[in-house]
Amino acid sequence: MALEDLQHNFLTGQLEDLVRWARRASVWPASFGLACCAIEMMAAGAADYDLARYGMEVFRNSPRQADLMIVAGRVSQKMAPVLRQVYDQMMEPKWVISMGVCASTGGLFNNYAIVQGVDQIVPVDVYAPGCPPSPETLMHAILTLHEQIRTGELMKRRTSGRPTAVDSRQSPWTPDVPVAVRMGTPK
Amino acid sequence: MIPLPPSAPPGVLTGEGLCAHVSCYPTREQYVELVRAFKDDGFEMCVDLCAVDYLEHPDRALPPGVARTRFEVVVNLLSLSKRQRVRIRVQAGDEPEVDSLFELYPGTEAMEREAFDLLGVLFRGHPDLTRILMPEEWEGHPLRKDYGSGRVPVQFKEAPGPR
C-alpha cells in the first residue's frame, strides 16, 4: 500500500495553526460571575443558548484549570483585589472578556463603590456591551475572541507589552460558522 | 392611629406615618424603653433599621416639641399577630450615637453595622460594630451628604493605573 492511499487520514498544517485551533476550540471559562450578568452567563451555558457547542460549558472552579475569565458583573472596591488574585492564579495563555457595561466602564454606577472599568485591574481582550448583554451578545464576544486566537493577534501580547483590546461592537468580522440563535418569542 | 403600648415611657410624641399605624418620635433616652414596650405588646419583628442624614433638609416636617438633629435613626416594627406596623424615628444627634437594639431584636445586628458603616452612627452595646459593606481600610462614611459621590480612582496597590 502506497503512502498516497493514506492521504485522507493525515492532517497537516503549521504548528502554530494547530496550537491555535486547539486553544480556541476548548477555552474553559473560570466561574467569575458577580451580579446580573452572571445570570445571563448561566443562561448562555444552559439549554437554549448552548456554550457546549464551543467546548465551553465546563466552568472550571479552580482558576488553575481555566483559560478564560469572563468578568460578569460589577466589580466593587472590595472585590478588586480578589479579581486580581484569581487572574494571577490562571495559567498562561489566558484571556479576559469583560461582560456587560459595569465591567467594561463602570456602567450605570459612576460612584465611590464600583471600579470604573475592570481593565484598570486586568488586561481585557474583548468587551461585550449590554446591561446585561443577552446570551447572543456574549456568544458574539466569545466568537470574536476565538477569531483573535485563530489569527494569532493575541500571541503578540507578551512581546509588545500592552494587550491589544478589541471592541466587539466595532469589529467588522462576522463568524463564518452557522450561529444558531433564536430571536424573538418561542413557537 | 393606634395608641402607644401601656408600658411605654411617658412623654413620647407621636404622629401619623405613611404605611404605618403610628409614627413615634422618642428622645435618645426613651428609645430602647419604647422599643421594649412595643416588643412586649406583640411586635415580634424588627423589620428595618436605617439612618438618615438630614444635613441638606433640616426643615423636615416633625411634630412640635421634637428637638431636631442632623442624624435620625428610623426603625420599623411589625406585629404579625395584630398586622400592624409602627415607625420609630429617634433624633440621633449631630455626632450620632444611640443604644443598640441587639438585646431586644438580634436581627438588628447587621442593619446597625450597615448604618455605622455608611453613615457613621454609633450603637452602644452592639457586639461587633465594624464595617460590613466597605473594605476595612476605607475612610469616611459614604452615604453622608458631605461625602462626594463621584468617580474615585481604584484604591488598590497593584493596579497598573488608570488609562
Add this chain to the structure above:
Amino acid sequence: MSDDTVRTVERVELLTAETSEGVQELQRRERTTATELGREVGAVLRGDGHTFDPNSVDYDRRDDETMIINMGPSHPSTHGVLRLMLELDGEFVLRTKPVIGYLHTGMEKTGEELSYVQGATNVTRMDYLSPVINELCYSMAVEQLLGIEVPERAIWIRMLMSELNRMSSHLVWMATNGMDLGSTSMMIYGLRERELILAFFEKTAGLRLNLNYVRPGGVAADLPDGWQDDVQVICDTIAERTYEYDQLLTGQPIFRQRLIGVAPILAEEALALGVTGPLLRSTGVAWDLRRAMPYLAYDQVEFDVIVGTFGDNFDRYAIRLNEIRESIRIVRQCVDKMPGGDYRSQDPKVTPPPRARIGESMEALIHHFKLFTEGFHVPAGEVYLPVESPRGELGCYIVSDGGAKPYRLHVRAPSFVNLQAVPLLMRGGSVSDAITCISTVDPVMGEVDR
C-alpha cells in the same frame, strides 16, 4: 506585567494582605469577645424564649483544635460573591461569619442622584433575579408619597408580571439548588423553563432581565397582542414540568437525605432575627404579605400560602416548588380577570403626553421635556412600603424633600436580614450541609450588598 521582578512568595503575601478584611473576618477565639462568640456560634435565642446563654458556647475549645476556613468570595456555589468563614472541628461547623460587601454598588447613593423616573433602573438591579418586584416596591412607595391612584389595568398587569417574576426566580433557585446538590440536569431544566418567561418579558418590556417596566404611575407599555396565548403556554408548560421535578428530586432518596432534618430553625429564632419569606414560612408561621397585608389586587385572587413544619432545608425546597404552582394559579386568574383601561395614570404631573401630540402642541412638548429632564416633584415626606419578594419582605424607605430626586433611598433587602440566620443554621452541620444551607436560604448578593 511589571511585577516579574517581585519574588513569588512575596507576591502571594502581598495579595493575601490585599484581600484580607481585618476585623470583618472571623477571628481566632482568643481575640473574640464573649458576646461576639455567642453571636457567631449562632446562639441567638434558646427555644424557651430567653436571650442567649453565654455559657452554652463551647468555650473549652482551644484555637489549635479548630481550623478556620475561608469559602469564597469566588466559589462554585452559584450564589454570588458571598464570603463565608467557617471554624471547623474536623468536618463539623462550629462558628460561621458571612463577610459581605463584595458587590456593594452604592445604589442608595446613586438613587439620590437619579430622578424618580430613572430610579426604577437603579433599584431593579438590586435583586437581579426578581427585578420587577424591586421596581414594584419602589414605584408603589413613590405613588404613596405622590398620593396618586394607579388604574385597574396597571395594577393587574403589575400583578401578572410580579407573579411571572416570582416563578422565574424560584426556577433559578431550583436550578442552582439542584446543581449545588449535584443534579446538573436540574440546572438545565430550571433555566430552560425560565427562558419561556424571559421571552415573554422581552416581548412586553424589551429586555429579558432588569426590565425597566414598572414605573411610578403605572407600567411603561401595554401588554402585547396575543399575550393571553403566550401566558397560557407558559403556565401549561411549567405546570406539567413541576411534576417532572417531583419525579426527579422530591422522592429521590439521596436528595431527601441531604435535605431532610438539615439546618432546622425555630419560629421564635426566625422572628427574633427578622427573617421573612420561605425561610420564615418553613418554620410554620404562615406570614405572606400577599395574604396578610394585601397590596395590588392580591385580595381578589385565590391562592394558598405554603407553610412548612420543621424549618429544615427540605421544607424550604418544598415551599418554593409549590409557590411556583401557586403563582401559576394566580397568573391564570390574571389572564381571566384582566380589566381594560389605561396602563398608566393619566395624571399630567406624572405621565408624559402621548408621543403623537408632541409634534402638534407646544405645551405637550414642554411638558414632555420637563418630565424627562428634570422629572416630577414629589411632595416632602417619608414612607416605608413593603412587598413580598421571592426571598421575603422587600421594603423601600424613601424620604423626599419636595424635589425631583429622592433625598434618601433605603431598601430593606430580605436576603441581607436572612443571612443573619446562617450562623444559626450551620452550627453542628458538616461542610456539605453548609452548602445546602446557603442554597436554601437563597441569598441574592445584589440586594445583600446593594
